[in-house]
Amino acid sequence: MLAAYAARISPDSPVDALEVGQRPDPVERENWSVVQVRAASLNHHDLWSLKGVGLREDQLPMILGTDAAGIAPDGSEVIVHGVVGADGHGVGPRERRTLLSEKYDGALAEYVTVPTANLLPKPPELTFAEAACLGTAWLTAYRMLFTVADLKPGQSVLVQGAGGGVATAAIVLGAAAGLEVTATSRSGAKRERALALGARHALEPGARVPARVDAVIESVGQATWSHSVRSVKPGGTIAVCGATSGDAPGAELTRVFFQELTVRGVTMGTREELAALAAFCARSDVRPVIDSTFALADAAAGLARLAEGAQVGKIVIEP
Numbered sequence: 001m002l003a004a005y006a007a008r009i010s011p012d013s014p015v016d017a018l019e020v021g022q023r024p025d026p027v028e029r030e031n032w033s034v035v036q037v038r039a040a041s042l043n044h045h046d047l048w049s050l051k052g053v054g055l056r057e058d059q060l061p062m063i064l065g066t067d068a069a070g071i072a073p074d075g076s077e078v079i080v081h082g083v084v085g086a087d088g089h090g091v092g093p094r095e096r097r098t099l100l101s102e103k104y105d106g107a108l109a110e111y112v113t114v115p116t117a118n119l120l121p122k123p124p125e126l127t128f129a130e131a132a133c134l135g136t137a138w139l140t141a142y143r144m145l146f147t148v149a150d151l152k153p154g155q156s157v158l159v160q161g162a163g164g165g166v167a168t169a170a171i172v173l174g175a176a177a178g179l180e181v182t183a184t185s186r187s188g189a190k191r192e193r194a195l196a197l198g199a200r201h202a203l204e205p206g207a208r209v210p211a212r213v214d215a216v217i218e219s220v221g222q223a224t225w226s227h228s229v230r231s232v233k234p235g236g237t238i239a240v241c242g243a244t245s246g247d248a249p250g251a252e253l254t255r256v257f258f259q260e261l262t263v264r265g266v267t268m269g270t271r272e273e274l275a276a277l278a279a280f281c282a283r284s285d286v287r288p289v290i291d292s293t294f295a296l297a298d299a300a301a302g303l304a305r306l307a308e309g310a311q312v313g314k315i316v317i318e319p
């Protein structure tokens with residue numbers, strides 16, 4: 001089958017480490033299902049893998065991709081939950097949690113094999129491309145907003161790095177849930193786009209927020225951390241899922257303890273949260289923000305766009 005895979009590790013030039021070519025067809029496995037991929041989407045995780053973060057040379061070649069929607073063996077339309085090992089389904093209770101493409105081949109392929117318990121019905125209201133955006137960035141944003149920060153309609157949230165997959169999801173979901181959303185971006189065009197997606201305010205990175213917020217959605221890391229700590233209300237929450245710009249900011253411990261802030265890490269979300277997110281989209285006009293779509297054969301071009309940081313929203317790959 002055709003697949004896009006990490007052929008080598010390249011910390012400085014990750015796109016060059018991706019190859020698109022033939023990989024062995026999937027093998028049937030008890031309690032696992034082979035899904036015909038109709039759409040997959042890229043995540044920053046794919047770039048980290050090619051840089052060697054979370055993926056070792058001796059695991060290569062590894063098919064990338066943590067997100068997919070497609071056709072299950074029974075002919076039904078499904079969304080793939082990309083977390084394997086968290087609940088023991090298909091792998092036994094002692095296997096540690098991994099995401100697709102960390103231990104098991106990922107979704108940038110004609111077929112992906114996952115524990116059958118990781119399949120959710122795709123709502124007919126969503127296209128395959130839209131459904132393929134939900135499993136990682138959108139699920140993580142959903143968990144950050146509604147589970148971890150426990151935000152309620154009428155509260156406020158700051159979303160750092162407005163153009164990203166997680167960030168656009170947080171803007172759209174937050175606005176739809178009645179939150180006052182403030183977004184930051186390095187790009188004027190992306191700030192305009194953030195306003196069009198439902199943000200009330202769009203600021204340059206580091207600019208003073210109109211009023212301190214109940215929670216911050218932090219995925220940028222070093223470049224925005226200090227601003228996040230300074231922008232949240234006393235007693236507020238910073239939900240952090242990533243560190244795209246580096247993970248060594250000053251911790252700002254004095255502000256954290258004096259303002260009694262909560263800092264909560266988030267990795268992906270549960271199958272139940274993914275089902276709730278899919279239902280949220282199906283029952284409303286909330287849809288994943290799709291930046292662009294590439295054929296699987298052109299996956300490297302999509303990845304290059306992600307690496308440049310040119311995108312607003314998700315980059316979809318269609319086999």
Ligand SMILES: NC(=O)c1ccc[n+]([C@@H]2O[C@H](COP(=O)([O-])OP(=O)(O)OC[C@H]3O[C@@H](n4cnc5c(N)ncnc54)[C@H](OP(=O)(O)O)[C@@H]3O)[C@@H](O)[C@H]2O)c1
Binds near residue numbers: 043185267
């Ligand atoms: N823990 C998890 O389960 C989980 C899940 C999803 C993602 N993540 C992590 O979260 C991060 C975002 O993921 P993603 O897929 O949304 O990535 P993405 O689409 O590539 O977005 C990254 C965004 O970060 C902003 N950014 C990058 N460098 C910056 C800098 N130096 N200063 C200010 N902003 C900067 C950019 O926004 P602007 O151009 O608008 O400024 C960019 O659009 C990644 O590190 C990823 O690994 C973790």
